[in-house]
Amino acid sequence: MTVDGTEVLIEARGLRKVYGKSGSGFTAVDGIDFDVRRGESFGLLGANGAGKSSTMRMIACVSPSSGGSLRILGRDAGSDGSRIRARLGVVPQDDTVDTELTVRENLLIYGRYFGLPRAEIRERSDRLLEFARLTEKADESVGALSGGMRRRLTIARSLINEPEIVLLDEPTTGLDPQARHLLWERLFQLKRDGVTLLLTTHYMDEAEQLCDRLVVMDAGRIVAEGTPAGLIRHYVTREVLELRFDPAERQTLTEKARGLVDRVEELADRLLLYTDDGEETLAAVHGRGIRPLTALVRRSSLEDVFLTLTGRSLID
Structure with a gap:
């Protein structure tokens, strides 16, 4: 064959x-x-x-x-x-x-x-x-x-x-x-x-x-x-914007960030915004008065695909 x-x-x-x-x-x-x-x-x-x-x-x-x-x-x-x-x-x-x-x-x-x-x-x-x-x-x-x-x-x-x-x-x-x-x-x-x-x-x-x-x-x-x-x-956007917040402020600032992109993923220590232009999305974040402790724009990876398809829960 x-x-x-x-x-x-x-x-x-x-x-x-x-x-x-x-x-x-x-x-x-x-x-x-x-x-x-x-x-x-x-x-x-x-x-x-x-x-x-x-x-x-x-x-x-x-x-x-x-x-x-x-x-x-x-x-x-x-x-x-x-x-x-x-x-x-x-x-x-x-x-x-x-x-x-x-x-x-x-x-x-x-x-x-x-x-x-x-x-x-x-x-x-x-x-x-x-x-x-x-x-x-x-x-x-x-x-x-x-x-x-x-x-x-x-x-x-x-x-x-x-x-x-x-x-x-x-x-x-x-x-x-x-x-x-x-x-x-x-x-x-x-x-x-x-x-x-x-x-x-x-x-x-x-x-x-x-x-x-x-x-x-x-x-x-x-x-x-x-x-x-x-x-x-196919499965994720070109870039991911990672925002880290003080735990005391994370929930409030997370709500402010919603709607900026189609997909937002909330983790214990950070927020992931899936976007085709990370710098543009970061500017929009600042425009809403959101001030994260750190912000990182990175390219999407196969790990993002894997976690999208299989989830983040630990399987024993």
């Missing part, structure tokens, strides 16, 4: 995942449709419990679907799981590298799982160590590595079989900003090399940086799909 002349590597139609007895179980994924095309970076966004991980496990062919169809690399995920897995790279949310082995040994042993010749594993390991910027750490114990280094090793290990698709579950969770940006660089390089990426993330800035297209999931369903820029244009 192709879309706009590009081969589709993952095709889901009416995909479902139900845990427990049929009819009385919990529906984690509730009939979703999406395509992932060769060479793109595709994101699954959603709060905890939205169905992202269940979807990823079905694509990784480690959890059978409960309904619908799922084709990966032209094969049926239900009947050709082992053949599909041989062409996938999987980066789980938690690093599973062996801390008692050296960095290089982790790659060498993992390569044997795919039945690769020893000489080829060694050659690929050298290239992957360079890719992950771990050449100088090759003979050190994994236990001595920083969190960012372990994450890069986990990604390098997932590439030992030269996969066509790499699945990344929360790839930068827990990393400091420097480690995150270095990891982004490595993922950009993979994409330039033609590897198809499918990732979940809780970081909206990461999704904006890495994803060509994405879907937003909520309660097991897809509630939006598109490019990051397209979703921002």
Whole structure:
């Protein structure tokens, strides 16, 4: 199958995942449709419990679907799981590298799982160590590595079989900003090399940086799909004006601000005014005699889209 002349590597139609007895179980994924095309970076966004991980496990062919169809690399995920897995790279949310082995040994042993010749594993390991910027750490114990280094090793290990698709579950969770940006660089390089990426993330800035297209999931369903820029244009205004007030005055000044724009969102510590021209709206705020403690005009982001679609309530 192709879309706009590009081969589709993952095709889901009416995909479902139900845990427990049929009819009385919990529906984690509730009939979703999406395509992932060769060479793109595709994101699954959603709060905890939205169905992202269940979807990823079905694509990784480690959890059978409960309904619908799922084709990966032209094969049926239900009947050709082992053949599909041989062409996938999987980066789980938690690093599973062996801390008692050296960095290089982790790659060498993992390569044997795919039945690769020893000489080829060694050659690929050298290239992957360079890719992950771990050449100088090759003979050190994994236990001595920083969190960012372990994450890069986990990604390098997932590439030992030269996969066509790499699945990344929360790839930068827990990393400091420097480690995150270095990891982004490595993922950009993979994409330039033609590897198809499918990732979940809780970081909206990461999704904006890495994803060509994405879907937003909520309660097991897809509630939006598109490019990051397209979703921002469709669901929110071009800019957001953030106003912070003294708690004692916030309610009174909030009432004064209403009607300035079509959408006003009241939070515990600030007021958000969604507008196409933040500076013009700020001038109108001052014109009504409203004097916030601070005022910030910023461009709308994917986080604004996400919270618009899924709400701000915490889901356990």
